[in-house]
Amino acid sequence: MKARLSGRPRIETVNGSSYWVQAYYTPSGQRKRVTAQSGREAKQLAKERLASELQDEAIAQGYTTFEKFAEKFIRDSRNGRDGEQPLQPATIAGYESYLRNWINPKLGALPLGDINTAKMREFRDHLIARCPSRNTAKHALNLAKAIFTYAALLDAVFANPAEGVKIKLDWSAHEDLKSDRIPSEQDMAEIDEMARDLYYSDDPRIAQTYRRYYPMFLILRMTGVRISECLGLQWGDFETGYSSVTISRKVDRARGNQSLKQRVGKTKTKNSRRTIPVPQPVRPIIAEWRLACPATKEGWVFPTKAGRPLDYNNVKNKFWKPLLRRVNTRRDEQFRQQLVDHGLHGLRHFFVSLLVREGRIKEASAFAGHSSVAFTLDQYGHLIPNDTRTMEEVTRIVSRDLIV
Incomplete structure (x- = not known):
């Protein structure tokens, strides 16, 4: 990933005037700077400029919407993303099913760069409400997160907006299923x-x-x-x-x-x-x-x-x-x-x-x-057995060297 912030904001003084500077690298690797009255403002401004440049670059590459980039994700998964082994056809078919049934109807038409954390939280709540089970909802959310992670790797977005957005399963239902x-x-x-x-x-x-x-x-x-x-x-x-x-x-x-x-x-x-x-x-x-x-x-x-x-x-x-x-x-x-x-x-x-x-x-x-x-x-x-004999053996082992 070439596009990134460069270091932390720092103060520069010119002709007696001080201001904060935040540097960043564009998708092409060019180093740029922004200035503001505070470090926080400089960092936020750099993120906004960088996100805008990333979105322009993504559009130029044809990734105008989430659905368009998801298509690239699927193509690259067939061949092996980022040097990885190609995914099995059955895995690809599962991904396509989740995209078709649960992800693209909600996110597909949105511009890739316009999807933020708030929208991903809305998407998560939508999945929980519509999917037949929380497990299905979790799989769909995780696939969307994987697509955004790949988009960030390729400088199609600045950061994964789904980072930290999660769905927890009912541990008791999961344990019941095991039996x-x-x-x-x-x-x-x-x-x-x-x-x-x-x-x-x-x-x-x-x-x-x-x-x-x-x-x-x-x-x-x-x-x-x-x-x-x-x-x-x-x-x-x-x-x-x-x-x-x-x-x-x-x-x-x-x-x-x-x-x-x-x-x-x-x-x-x-x-x-x-x-x-x-x-x-x-x-x-x-x-x-x-x-x-x-x-x-x-x-x-x-x-x-x-x-x-x-x-x-x-x-x-x-x-x-x-x-x-x-x-x-x-x-x-x-x-x-x-x-x-x-x-x-x-x-x-x-x-x-x-x-x-x-x-x-x-x-x-x-x-x-x-x-x-x-x-x-x-x-x-x-x-694993927890009968009386087993418990007696465990008790004997742990107390073997005990002196009371």
Whole structure:
């Protein structure tokens, strides 16, 4: 960022008269000065002059409105902003959705330089009132803040007007969600039983359908991989004998006219690239599916008839929802809707929760591909046992060297 204030206001005296001077650099790097009767006035005047020059420069570059600059933000995000890696197509699609539905209707037509902190506070209140949840409102506000941060970096605005404007979430609702998204062991046992019965069904049509969906279900259920990672599996990712599987790519859900190349990408993060053990009971099922799996050039484990990876919506609508409809539980519709809302990701949550309950937090973090053990603890720490035995062990440890 070239455009900035240069130092602090200072007093200069010429021919016995004193006045305050504030220097600043223009977008082109030229150093200019303004004078005033006080340091505060000089600094404010310099900011106003600088903001005006930045706005003129932004208009010259075609960034006449917030929406116009947001378009540049999206273009540069596809290629990698400021030397960063390009964002994944799924992330870009999410940004575009937030801009289209929540941000541009309120800010899009406004000149970029005219949006100040007061307007951003109004925008925040608008989001809280209109968005379906505070979480959605927070995501929309954070994206707008990121766009302004990039605008300041490129000297399209003097400073981020959204700095300090925030939306806080209800911590209790967030904590409740952590528990609600995880199926109970009883519920999962009923899902396991139904999936297995359908796989071994006497009805040829049902058995044929679950010939590929049951191996997918077991991989999701027993390894904790994300559904996008599961859809990205190729046969070469499995160790001999299917004892383990290496996660090295993902396949995003199909959007619009995206090509397969656009859907297939690297894992979500560096930590997401990992090798996970496959439980013994699952291996024969995977081996059986390999014999029946349609061959593809890339060796996709779960391909369509056309030889492309399955799409998330296809799996959700043709497998997950029908499976839940068949499951009889005490909670019935409430239970099914809860799992539908959390999608196939609920299987991943269940896998991680089992390891955490057993105290295997490091393994849970590694197998899930989390960024850190701290993240795993934040998301699943409430599951750590706090029974009497555990409390007695803690008491004994902390008081071991105590002398009273």
